[in-house]
Amino acid sequence: MRLLPLLVVLIAGAEPPAGYHLVKTVPVGGDGGWDYVTVDEAGRRVYLSHGTRVEVLDADTYEHKGTIPDTPGVHGVAVAPEMGRGFVSVGRSASVTIFDLKTLKKIGEVKTGRNPDAVLYDPATKRVFAFNGGGKSTTVIDAAEGKEVATLELGGQPEFAAADGKGHVFVNLEDKNELLKLDAEKPAVLERWPLAPGKTPTGLSMDAKNHRLFVGCRGGKLLVVVNAENGKVVATQPIGAGVDATAYDPQTGLVFASNGDGTVNVVRQEGADKYEAVGTLKTRPRSKTMGLDPKTHRLFIPAAEFKAGTGTRPQMVAGSFVVLVYEK
Numbered sequence: 001m002r003l004l005p006l007l008v009v010l011i012a013g014a015e016p017p018a019g020y021h022l023v024k025t026v027p028v029g030g031d032g033g034w035d036y037v038t039v040d041e042a043g044r045r046v047y048l049s050h051g052t053r054v055e056v057l058d059a060d061t062y063e064h065k066g067t068i069p070d071t072p073g074v075h076g077v078a079v080a081p082e083m084g085r086g087f088v089s090v091g092r093s094a095s096v097t098i099f100d101l102k103t104l105k106k107i108g109e110v111k112t113g114r115n116p117d118a119v120l121y122d123p124a125t126k127r128v129f130a131f132n133g134g135g136k137s138t139t140v141i142d143a144a145e146g147k148e149v150a151t152l153e154l155g156g157q158p159e160f161a162a163a164d165g166k167g168h169v170f171v172n173l174e175d176k177n178e179l180l181k182l183d184a185e186k187p188a189v190l191e192r193w194p195l196a197p198g199k200t201p202t203g204l205s206m207d208a209k210n211h212r213l214f215v216g217c218r219g220g221k222l223l224v225v226v227n228a229e230n231g232k233v234v235a236t237q238p239i240g241a242g243v244d245a246t247a248y249d250p251q252t253g254l255v256f257a258s259n260g261d262g263t264v265n266v267v268r269q270e271g272a273d274k275y276e277a278v279g280t281l282k283t284r285p286r287s288k289t290m291g292l293d294p295k296t297h298r299l300f301i302p303a304a305e306f307k308a309g310t311g312t313r314p315q316m317v318a319g320s321f322v323v324l325v326y327e328k
Contacts, residue, residue, distance in 0.1 A: 017266040017279025018254055020299070024325040026062045028055055031318055034302045036076035036118070036245075037291030040086075043101055046291060046300050047077040047086070048323065054088055056104060057300075059293055062325065066104045071097055078121040078128055080143045087128045087141070089116035096130050096139070098146050108146040112139040120161040122169055125184045129169055131158035138171070140187050152187045154180060160204035160245070162213065164228060170213055172201035179204075179215060179226060193231030198224035203246035203257060210272040216243035216257045223257050223267060225275060234273040239265040240280070244288035249297055254278070258301060260288035264326075283324060299326040 032051020039046050039059060046057040054068035054077055073091030079101060080086070088097040089112075096116060098108035113135025120129045121143060128141040136157055140149040156173030158180075163169050168190075169182040177199050181191040195201055199219025206213050211228040216239065223246065225235040242260025249256075253269040264281040284303040291300045301324040306314040 017281055018252070018268070019328040020266065020281055020326045022324060023298075023327050024062060026057065026323040026325060028057075028064070028321045028323060029319045030055075030321055031316070032321075033316065034304075034321070035074065035289060037289055037300050037302060038077040038079065039291040039293045039300065040079045040081065040101075041293060041295050042081045043079065045079075045101075046293075046323070047079075048300075048302060049074040049076060049088075050321065057323065059296070059298075062323075068097070068099055068104050068106070070106075073115070075117045076119045078119045080121045080123075080126070080128070082123075083126075083143055085143070087119055087121065087130075087143070089119040089130050091115045091117065091133075094132075094135075096128065096141060110139070110141050110146060110148055113137045113151060118159060118161045118171070120163060120169065122163045122165075122167075122184045124163070124165055124167045127184060127187075129161060129171075129182075129184070131161055131171055133157050133159075138182075138187075140184075150187055152182070152189070154189065155192075159202050160216075162204050162206040164206060164208050164211070168228075170204065170206065170228065172204050172215060174200055174202060177201065177219070179213065179231070181228070181231070191231055193226065195224055195226070195233065197236065198222045198233075202244045205246045205248045205255070207248050207250065207269070207272075209250065212272055214246045214248055214255050214257075216246045218243055223255065223265065223275075225273070227273075235275050237265070237267050237275055237277055242288050245290050247290060247292035247299075249292060249294060251294065252297060256290065256292065256299065258283070258288055258290040260286055262287060264290065264299070264301070281326060287324070297328055300324075301326065 113132030115134035156176035198217030203216030240259030
């Protein structure tokens with residue numbers, strides 16, 4: 001009987017995973033769902049896709065800096081800091097909107113395949129890759145010219161993507177349980193790698209120094225670690241349900257997987273092929289995406305309140321959209 005109070009005290013005083021804890025809930029408001037979060041480390045901005053627009057926050061003060069409007073079905077944002085421009089994948093209009101990083105004004109548009117989802121800037125080739133979920137392809141764009149270079153068929157539905165900075169781009173095929181390695185210059189598909197035991201891959205991030213890719217797989221609820229040089233699965237870690245994003249912090253060696261069940265799994269990299277679970281952060285249900293700021297190590301996680309009893313896709317409470325900020 002004396003052990004129970006002691007156990008309660010120990011649990012209550014337990015440290016949060018890797019020291020992370022909620023430090024701020026930033027109200028954003030407005031209606032509509034959300035998708036990717038992009039943190040511009042150099043420009044100190046956080047870009048939040050939000051229904052028909054992109055909300056822009058200051059990464060340090062959390063002040064609302066502006067909105068990129070008229071992006072219905074927006075999925076993601078990529079930034080090219082050296083060019084002073086950003087790129088928004090606009091799903092419903094099958095296009096990429098190009099905007100000025102300082103003014104947030106639209107300066108161009110490029111047509112893409114059906115429903116562009118993830119969008120990625122590759123600094124090695126100065127190209128933008130819009131991954132078309134409906135078109136099962138990627139539209140390759142010259143970032144400086146703002147013009148299409150090529151359309152590359154992928155043979156499956158692309159999800160998240162990552163670049164190694166040396167001319168290779170990697171992308172998950174959600175419906176094929178595969179990870180593709182692309183030559184960004186040609187462009188061409190170089191490799192197709194199976195992700196077993198992982199299935200339904202969504203989130204993807206990369207440790208460029210050690211050539212490791214971190215794939216969040218909904219099927220099997222696994223974080224799958226892949227050698228980016230040969231495609232071999234070198235490690236797996238269990239994660240929560242409904243993963244949609246992963247992130248890697250090169251300074252701390254921590255890997256994060258954000259899940260729709262309202263959790264973020266935190267995994268520590270002990271070596272290129274060795275990983276240890278640190279713990280699980282509690283967020284909110286349906287908060288399956290996130291952005292990591294490598295400078296401050298903060299996590300930015302969108303969230304909202306939902307009406308009870310509204311089916312598999314519950315209705316969001318109007319004006320309840322917020323960003324949860326976690327830090328060490």
